[in-house]
Amino acid sequence: MTEDRRDNQQLRLTSLVIVISLAAVSSVFFAAGIIHRHRQLLPNGLEDRINPNTASAASLARLPGFGRVKAEAIVLYRQNFSASGKEVKPFKDALELDKVEGIGQKTVDNISGFLSFN
Secondary structure: OHHHHHHHHHHHHHHHHHHHHHHHHHHHHHHHHHHHHHHHHOHHHOOOOEOOOOOOHHHHOOOOOOOHHHHHHHHHHHHHHHHOOOOOOOOOOHHHHHHOOOOOHHHHHHHHHHEOOO
């Protein structure tokens, strides 16, 4: 009888280890799927987020709802900002993009998920 009990405990322990291992492997694949889907959501083949403090007009023009005119407006704003002698970046976050002529809150809302300010 004690041998049956020991075998039963061993079986429970083995089952628990298998369940925990499957949960760990599943979470890794789930996380990898989220990252892969996130990369697919970026527009026009963008694989990384765009930093409006450093990006070229061509890169900025690839943002959704953007074009050459808005992209060049950001670059011009940056140039004027740096010419003013300020040593900080022109944009700390997406909300500050509405300082640029032609970029309103709706545009900021549409592109904020595609931007990085690092």
